[in-house]
Amino acid sequence: MIKKLRQSGWKGWLYLLPALLFLGVFMVYPLIDVFVYSFEEGYNSASQTYQGIGLYNYSYVLHDPYFLQAVKNTFILVIITVPLSTLIALFISVALSSIKALRNLFQTIYFLPYVTNTLAVGLVFMILFKKTAYSDGLINLLINWFGGSSVDFIDGPYWAKMFVLCFYTIWVVMPFKILILTSALASVNQSYYDAAKVDGASNFRIFTRITLPMISPMIFYLVITGFIGAFKAYSDAVALFGTDLNAAGMNTIVGYVYDMLYGNSGGYPSYASAAAIILFAIVLTITTINLLISKKNVHY
Amino acid sequence: MEVILQNLTKKFPNHDKKKTEDVIAVNDFTFEIPDGKLIGLLGPSGCGKSTTLNLISGLLEPTSGKIFFGKEDVTDLPPENRGIGLVFQNYALYPHMTVRQNILFPLQNLKGKDKLSKAEMLAKAQEAAKLVQIDDLMDRKPGELSGGQQQRVAIARALVKMPRVLLLDEPLSNLDARLRLQTREEIRRIQRETKITTIFVTHDQEEAMSISDMIVVMKSGVVQQIGKPQDVYDSPENLFVAKFLGNPPINVFAGQIKDQLLYIGENAVMRVNDVADQEVYVGIRPEGFILEENGPFVCELSGVEVMGRDVSVVCRSSASLNPTVRAIISAENREKVKGAQVHFALVSRKVFVFNKETEARIAIEGTAL
Numbered sequence: 057m058i059k060k061l062r063q064s065g066w067k068g069w070l071y072l073l074p075a076l077l078f079l080g081v082f083m084v085y086p087l088i089d090v091f092v093y094s095f096e097e098g099y100n101s102a103s104q105t106y107q108g109i110g111l112y113n114y115s116y117v118l119h120d121p122y123f124l125q126a127v128k129n130t131f132i133l134v135i136i137t138v139p140l141s142t143l144i145a146l147f148i149s150v151a152l153s154s155i156k157a158l159r160n161l162f163q164t165i166y167f168l169p170y171v172t173n174t175l176a177v178g179l180v181f182m183i184l185f186k187k188t189a190y191s192d193g194l195i196n197l198l199i200n201w202f203g204g205s206s207v208d209f210i211d212g213p214y215w216a217k218m219f220v221l222c223f224y225t226i227w228v229v230m231p232f233k234i235l236i237l238t239s240a241l242a243s244v245n246q247s248y249y250d251a252a253k254v255d256g257a258s259n260f261r262i263f264t265r266i267t268l269p270m271i272s273p274m275i276f277y278l279v280i281t282g283f284i285g286a287f288k289a290y291s292d293a294v295a296l297f298g299t300d301l302n303a304a305g306m307n308t309i310v311g312y313v314y315d316m317l318y319g320n321s322g323g324y325p326s327y328a329s330a331a332a333i334i335l336f337a338i339v340l341t342i343t344t345i346n347l348l349i350s351k352k353n354v355h356y
Numbered sequence: 357m358e359v360i361l362q363n364l365t366k367k368f369p370n371h372d373k374k375k376t377e378d379v380i381a382v383n384d385f386t387f388e389i390p391d392g393k394l395i396g397l398l399g400p401s402g403c404g405k406s407t408t409l410n411l412i413s414g415l416l417e418p419t420s421g422k423i424f425f426g427k428e429d430v431t432d433l434p435p436e437n438r439g440i441g442l443v444f445q446n447y448a449l450y451p452h453m454t455v456r457q458n459i460l461f462p463l464q465n466l467k468g469k470d471k472l473s474k475a476e477m478l479a480k481a482q483e484a485a486k487l488v489q490i491d492d493l494m495d496r497k498p499g500e501l502s503g504g505q506q507q508r509v510a511i512a513r514a515l516v517k518m519p520r521v522l523l524l525d526e527p528l529s530n531l532d533a534r535l536r537l538q539t540r541e542e543i544r545r546i547q548r549e550t551k552i553t554t555i556f557v558t559h560d561q562e563e564a565m566s567i568s569d570m571i572v573v574m575k576s577g578v579v580q581q582i583g584k585p586q587d588v589y590d591s592p593e594n595l596f597v598a599k600f601l602g603n604p605p606i607n608v609f610a611g612q613i614k615d616q617l618l619y620i621g622e623n624a625v626m627r628v629n630d631v632a633d634q635e636v637y638v639g640i641r642p643e644g645f646i647l648e649e650n651g652p653f654v655c656e657l658s659g660v661e662v663m664g665r666d667v668s669v670v671c672r673s674s675a676s677l678n679p680t681v682r683a684i685i686s687a688e689n690r691e692k693v694k695g696a697q698v699h700f701a702l703v704s705r706k707v708f709v710f711n712k713e714t715e716a717r718i719a720i721e722g723t724a725l
Contacts, residue, residue: 247448250415255462255513256436265461269452 093329101325113330122302123331126312129293132218133225133308134286141226142278145233150263152234153241163238170231177228178295185209185220210297217297217306225292229285233278240274241267276350280343287339290314309335357425357520357553359389359412364421366407366577381407383577385421389570392551394544396564396585399574400600405557408574409523412555413442425520436465438521441514441552445526447506449498455509456494459484462517484516487546504535511546522547524556528563540567561601565589573597590705595715598639598708604668604684608677611638611709618709618722621675625652625702626722628709636718637677637710642668644706645683647692651701652725655681660693669693 093099094113096106117123152162169177184194187208191197196206207213209220244267252262268275290310293301301307302315309331316328364385367378382404389395397405410416412423414435422431430438449458459481463472472480485491488508498506507527514522527543528536544567547554558564564571565585573580573588573596581593592598598606609620612635617624620638645653647669655671658680662668667690669683683700685693704722711718 245446245448247444247446248450251442251444251448251450251513252461253415254413254435254440254442255517256465257461258465261465266450269450272452 090329090332093326094333096326099326113326117327117330122307123312125305126307126309129306130287130308133222133289134283136222137225138279138282138286141229141233145230145237149234149237149241152238166234167231169227174291175295181224181296214305220296221293224296236274236278240271244270280346283342284339358391359521359553360424361385361387362422364411365419366411367419380577385579387582389553392553393569394547394554394567396568396571397557398561398564398571401559403574404577405574406525409525409557413440413523414438439519441519441522443510443514443524443527445529447510449506449509451498454495454497456481458509459513459516480516484512488512503531504539507539522552522554526557562603573600593717595637595710602641604642604682606639606641607681609638609675611636623652623654626704627725628720628722631720635712637712639708641706642682642684644703645700647685647689648701649699651699653700653702654697657696657698669698671698
């Protein structure tokens with residue numbers, strides 16, 4: 057028996073080899089490489105040379121005001137969009153699963169943004185928010201109509217730009233969350249609801265004591281992937297504010313890494329690597345905390 | 357608490373677009389369930405027995421008809437106000453709560469003057485758990501329990517509010533054979549101890565026969581017969597009931613009545629009085645055959661099965677509607693069964709005659725030939 061297991065173990069590795077090879081070459085090796093670069097001062101990818109080894113890259117990045125701005129932006133984005141989008145998605149999913157008429161139509165409508173290109177959605181947001189010589193944008197029109205004065209959401213104050221970015225991010229991530237949550241809600245066995253009804257539970261209690269715990273694994277999945285996704289945000293900011301994010305003050309950590317590599321002021325792979333490793337450390341920490349919390353609160 | 361069903365009818369809209377008429381799940385069900393009894397709703401799947409249960413629980417609304425608990429009309433009351441306990445076929449225990457939390461759940465929902473203190477709730481939960489003998493499992497999750505234990509938890513949860521009526525939907529169908537025997541005794545004991553009017557649904561006639569005070573046999577939404585299990589078995593009102601009750605099942609033959617004689621195939625098997633000549637179905641219980649060398653009933657022997665104390669004689673008859681005829685004889689007569697043909701005398705009270713068109717029972721006074 058044991059001999060058999062050993063044999064099949066050997067075979068098992070053989071079957072795993074292609075996957076391991078790809079993961080090794082395209083995931084593990086680059087990760088280690090980035091880690092190494094982050095300690096090599098002034099690394100030049102063309103000549104493959106560097107001047108010294110140490111923590112200088114980290115010190116530079118951590119003192120770079122653009123990086124600190126990017127970290128601040130990213131954290132605000134994460135803290136606002138992840139809980140908000142999950143809550144709104146939960147609300148919409150519950151509403152969707154409690155209606156009968158036109159449910160499929162609504163589901164399709166809510167899912168549409170998911171299959172729409174990020175930049176196309178960005179364009180729509182421009183029309184909604186951007187101030188041009190000809191118009192102040194649809195939202196400003198509404199604000200004016202209610203008696204407020206126009207705000208420049210794209211080139212204006214920081215809070216306005218952040219508002220648009222968060223709005224946009226929530227809008228973009230919502231369809232996937234609704235999709236996951238509606239299917240999670242649908243998979244809860246009807247007999248639990250019947251049992252709770254017979255047991256005299258109010259609708260609110262059924263929701264908090266039955267529905268929420270039953271779909272909690274999916275909610276935590278969404279929160280964790282939401283955190284990771286939001287920390288890696290970049291294209292959303294580009295779609296709204298263009299490629300010079302530092303100038304707009306709306307850069308994200310990934311945007312900073314990109315700029316350090318290829319941007320106008322680019323060509324510093326060492327700084328980019330250090331920033332990427334810092335991002336990695338942040339995401340790892342947050343995800344670990346998330347998993348620890350979820351282990352305590354997810355019931356199966 | 358008596359449960360009175362008055363002309364209870366439930367129709368469902370037909371999902372098949374080609375057919376416009378509704379599906380009638382329960383048709384004009386009238387029955388008065390006496391207080392403190394255990395009632396078995398029995399029938400093949402799709403006969404409307406679960407629908408009936410759901411109508412009584414309030415999870416479904418009847419299309420027409422009324423339901424009374426005692427004198428109170430509960431037809432329009434929602435489930436939570438009816439004072440019922442319901443045990444689901446899959447138990448529907450909340451998987452994220454412990455056994456204690458599951459049993460406490462109905463109590464925590466009580467409002468207003470019924471509201472209990474925490475200590476009272478715990479005491480009641482403990483009492484219910486003790487009744488079904490799971491008080492040592494209170495801190496486990498349902499996933500950590502066996503099927504039989506989960507079943508007990510479900511019963512405890514249904515009983516903890518001291519319902520007026522306890523409803524059980526196929527309570528034993530998810531248990532293995534041994535546990536089923538044990539649990540059905542358990543249900544009987546709990547029902548006796550609590551004296552709560554209990555209605556349970558099953559498709560297993562043995563289950564219903566063994567523990568019910570009364571059984572209700574249903575077919576396609578229509579009640580076929582109501583009575584004490586033994587009475588229904590001994591005197592079925594139609595061919596369906598005769599076929600549905602009894603294990604091994606009743607043997608059915610094509611026969612006729614001619615000149616005061618009952619024929620199965622070519623053979624006259626019994627003298628019957630005052631019945632008009634007609635084609636009939638003849639049902640004979642397996643225990644209605646007696647080995648007798650010159651007996652009037654003849655069939656071709658195809659085998660003998662010995663099952664513990666019983667011996668089944670399996671044989672073939674061209675008049676039989678089933679592929680084989682099965683007779684149960686006592687073990688000491690085992691040796692007498694030999695040769696190509698077996699002769700039986702018939703026990704007249706185990707022989708039922710049914711109208712060929714309506715399949716309703718024809719009362720006969722049979723005497724053996």
